[in-house]
Amino acid sequence: MVEGAATAGSLRAMFAGAIMGIYDREYYRGETHGSGWLTGLAPATKAIIVINVIVFFLQPMLGHELWSHLVASSDDIFRHGYVWQLLTATFMHEGIYHLLWNMVFLWMVGREMESFYGTRDFVALYLSAAVLSTLGWAAFDTFLGHNGTSMLGASGAIMAVVVVYAMYYPHREILLFFVLPVQMWLLVVIYLAHDAYQLIAQPSSGIAVASHLTGAGFGYLFKHFDLRWSRFSWRRVTRPxxxxxxxxxxxxxxxxxxxxxxxxxxxxxxxxxxxxxxxxELLDAKLDEVLAKIAREGRAGLTEEENRVLQEASRRARNRRSDRI
Known part of the structure; x- marks a missing residue:
């Protein structure tokens, strides 16, 4: 049996209406240029979506033996040491709706999270969540004694990104059924409550809810304890x-x-x-350094002094505009 990381059909139908909502807001419309659905996405978010789509269409060509070495199996991971499955399973999907469901949610929240954290920290968040959510599923599967099952899908990693997004923007609304506005925090609570119920009442339902919950837990810890990779980089320690x-x-x-x-x-x-x-001249030089750091690490990585450089540059720019008026 294959345990896809997609949600149950009824819940999937309910959340399908959320595809609009966020991207119907003015602050998204103002940042989008062009008509392509990938237009305007941050580079890592776009790359993850493209890789998932390419891998999905290559899956039928893999053959059963190679496919079974790439999807996650708790028996293979813990008994045979196939640790690469903790990551490779995240880029494989059971069907077109499973792929579409995951990529739509990544498309909705990934761009802003990558812009906020910077590409390096966003990739670290996504890949860490991918590995840990698969590991969480494998541990729970071993606990149940289902060593012959397999799991695939990006839902655990995407759940982590969605939780981080909801913690930053809990009151942003999306439209369920394209009509009913629901705030992000409530959407996440409904989703997690559904998964928690299935984990307890139907642990063998064929849905990798343990992966979802592990990813959500990691997303919470990532935001709460500010576990950005750049905070632990040697460059940050040695940089004056x-x-x-x-x-x-x-x-x-x-x-x-x-x-x-x-x-x-x-x-x-x-x-x-x-x-x-x-x-x-000195302010301009310091401003260039700060802007370069934002491009590398995102706004969240700025120190107090660097934020003051931005504020001072903004103040002087406003004064210059006032003088011209």
Whole structure:
């Protein structure tokens, strides 16, 4: 028996109406250019969707033996050491609706999550969730003694991304049946409640709900404890902190000036209440560094000082526009 990671037919039908909703909102329409459904997607999100589609159409050519080595089997993973199945099973799907269901949800939430975290951290989130959700299913399958079953599908990994999205934007609405607005947090609660019920009442239902729940749990931990890969990178540890300092020699004034107050220690980082007066050229250079970091790691990886650089650059840009008016 193959345990596809798709949901039950009735629940699938209910959520199918959610394909609209998020992408019917103004902030998505404003970011989309062109008419293709992949247009405007962040690179990793697009690559994951394309890889899944290509693999799906290659599956009939694999042959049974190769196919059985790529889908997840708890017996193969724990007894024979086929650890690659923890990842390869995520890129395989049981049928066209199984593939479509998973890719639509990734299409809905993946772009914004990748833009927020940056490509590297988003890929780390997705692949880590893929491995852990498959491992969670394999452990539960072994507990039940179903060592001859197999599992495939991206639902566990996508569930992690959806949970992270819902934690950031719990009150964003999607349209069930294209009519009924439902907030993201409620959608996730309904989905998880359904899976939890099936896990308890129908553990042999043929749906890999243990994978869904493991992925959701990892998504919660990822957001709650900020488990971004870039936080544990050696480059982040060794990279010197960005400091806003005055280009002029600092001397302690005898009287309190009307302008900004500088620390007498040149190496001291400015307090949040202090506004750094930087030459335009120095601010532009620091702004370039911050924008390059956002492109690599996403806005979530910025330090307090780097956020102040953005705020100061934004303030000066507004002032220049006001002067022209």
């Amino acid at each position: 902190r960005l400091r806003l300092i005055s280009p002029e020699p600092r001397e302690k004034p005898t009287t309190r000036p009307a302008g900004p107050t500088w620390s007498p220690n040149p190496a001291t980082t400015l307090k949040p209440s202090t506004t750094a007066v930087l030459p335009e």
